[in-house]
Amino acid sequence: MVGRSQLVSLSTGALNRxxxxxxxxxxxxxxxxxxxxxLVAWLVVAIMEHTGLARYVWHLPLFFVGLVVVFSSLIGMxxxx
Numbered sequence: 001m002v003g004r005s006q007l008v009s010l011s012t013g014a015l016n017r018x019x020x021x022x023x024x025x026x027x028x029x030x031x032x033x034x035x036x037x038x039l040v041a042w043l044v045v046a047i048m049e050h051t052g053l054a055r056y057v058w059h060l061p062l063f064f065v066g067l068v069v070v071f072s073s074l075i076g077m078x079x080x081x
Contacts, residue, residue, distance in 0.1 A: 041067035045060070
């Protein structure tokens with residue numbers, strides 16, 4: 001079984017690089033984190049609209065942008081501390 005310290009040491013090599021390489025394309029970490037934050041915020045707003053909680057939000061597009069920023073920041077802190 002791999003210990004936590006070994007797992008962290010394996011992932012630090014990949015996390016120290018500013019980009020991920022997909023064949024010939026370099027994709028920055030911030031793009032992946034931003035896309036994940038966008039998808040999570042989209043899911044939260046969709047659930048809010050389905051349950052009727054979106055009517056309590058004053059400006060839903062502005063709330064969505066705020067959620068994207070919050071979730072991207074949280075994901076970024078977890079993935080790239």
